Amino acid sequence: MRKYIPIAVLVFTVYIVFSGSISPYDIAIGIALAIGTSLVVTKYVVQDSKKALSLRRFIHLIAYAFYYLTIAEFKAHLMVTRIILSKSMPVKPAIVRVPYRAKNEYTIVACANSITNTPGTVVVDIDTEKSQYYVHWIYAVGLEPEVTYENILKDFEKRLLKVFE
Amino acid sequence: MRKYIVLLSIVLTTSVLAYITTYLEAIGLVGLDTRYLAKLFLTLAYNPLARELTVLSPEAVTSIVWDFRGIDTFYETVVFYMAIIAALAIYRGVGYPSIRSEKGLSIIVKVVTKLLIPINIAIAVSVAAHGHLTPGGGFQAGAALAVISVLLAVVFSASSFARVGVSLSKAIALRTVGLLAIAAVVFVPVVFNALTGVQAYLMQNYVKVDSEFAFPTHIQSQLISGTLIWFNLAEFLAVSFGFFVVFMLLSLREDVVREQLGEEHGH
Known part of the structure; x- marks a missing residue:
């Protein structure tokens, strides 16, 4: 019974927000739907309803969203802005391997989308057998897996592991 | 020189269009009462004062689609239904092969799509259930829901239909239920007339000058606009699963289809 709660809450919330109404009509249809x-x-x-209903994980998710939308995005934008505004256009583009430690598919996908959504880095492919992303990096500091992990993924993954893993 | 030619042609085109739309009154002169029909629809769509003329739906488009020109829409739905029958006839006897490899797109696309499907369902139902109140309605909602079939086929694989319990025969049955529900709403006034002797017309929604028959317009204080909500919900079912049928057929591989159709369709 409990396992059905996460999706039910998601669908009800989307229905009410999209409809823009909390009339008894919409609440009744929303609940049935x-x-x-x-x-x-x-x-x-x-996959695991206990995780989906965990308050601790939810708080970590909110904290991550806050970190991502403010600090991570700001840092990435600053870096790319510097490149755009500088006269010599200091780019050093490369597609690099970034190893990940995550096992859960939600962590893997959240990390990949976090990398793609910050300017300067784009996940172009993923190898789930070797546990690595292929990332296009606008200024590749180094090609070694330790360097790429440290610079591109570490800050996202260590936070997202607490949410999904 | 080229710059001047471009400039001249822009000025010329703009002038010609301006002349056609204003002095030739191609879309009506501002201030003149050339949009009488539109005004009529807008004033009558929701107008409790014009009791015998109104549709009692604030959504003018749905009022036109399912009441003012309701029979037209009914036949449109039938045409759509027939088109799918034609598609099924072309693919006659073709079934989904049970064992097929399932590759699909990357895990990133798959996980995001999995999360989008329940959200898609919520939005489609909202569009259908508010068709008589806000822009949207059964057809739009059906098209929105049918996106799921494309997502399943492209992101996962055509064989994922069977894995999640969607089959051609179920989709055909659901769309038939949708069309039968539309037909049922159309005939309710006629049955009512036969049983009670009260004057009522085919596809009637609200009272007319010589007929007091009306579908329920409210559930408690919630406006449901008579037949409109039922038409929208039934159309939602008919259209979404109609599209499901077509997209499922189109997602079959050509070699599989040819193999099952046999020689006659060969070369």
């Missing part, structure tokens, strides 16, 4: 959708979809989407 949330239950129905969750019954069908949960087994494909939720």
Whole structure:
């Protein structure tokens, strides 16, 4: 029973926000829809409902969102802005291997999307067998796995491991 | 020189279009009452004072689509239904092969898509359930829901349909239920007339000059606009699973289809 809660909450929230109404009509349809959708979809989407309902993990997620949208994005934008504004255009582009430690697919995907959404780095491919991303890096400081991990992934992964792993 | 030619042609085109749209009154002169029909629809869509003329839906487009020109929309839905029957006839006897490799796109796309599917369902149902209140309606919601079939086929694999319990026959059944539900709403007034003797017309939504028949317009204080909500929900079912059928058929590989169709379609 508990395992159906995460998707039901997601669907109900999306329905109400998208409809922009909290009339009894919408709350009734929202609840029925949330239950129905969750019954069908949960087994494909939720791997571990305890994790999805954990308050500690949720707080870590909020903290990560805050870190990502402010500090990480600011640092990445600053770096790219410097490159754009400098006369000599100091780029050193390369596609580098970045090894990851995450095992859970949600961690792997959240890390990959975090890398792609910050300017300067884009995940172009992923090798799940070797546990590594292939990342296009606008200013490749080094090509060694330790260097790329340290510079591109570490800050995201150590935080996201607390959310999903 | 080229610069002047470009400039001249821009000025010329703009002048010609301006002349056509204003002095030739191609879209009506501002201030003149040339948009009478539009005004009529807008004033009558939701107007409790014009009791015998109104649709009682603040959404003018849905009012037109399912009431003012409701029979037209009914036949449009039938045409869509027939088109899918034609598609099924071309693919007759072709089934999904049970064992196929499932590769699909990268884990990144798969995980994001998995999360988007319940969100997609919520939005599609919202668009259908508010068709009589806000822009949208059954067809739009159906198209939105059918996106899921494309996502499944492209992101995962055509064989993922079977894995999540979606089959051609189920999709065909659901779209038939949708169309039958539309037909049922169309005939309710006629049955009502036969049973009670009260004057009522085919596809009637709200009271007319000589007929007091009306679908329920409210559930408690919530406006449901008579037939419109039922038409939208039924159309949602018919269209979404109609598209499901087509997209499922189109996602079959050509060699699989040819193999199953046999020689006659060969070369």
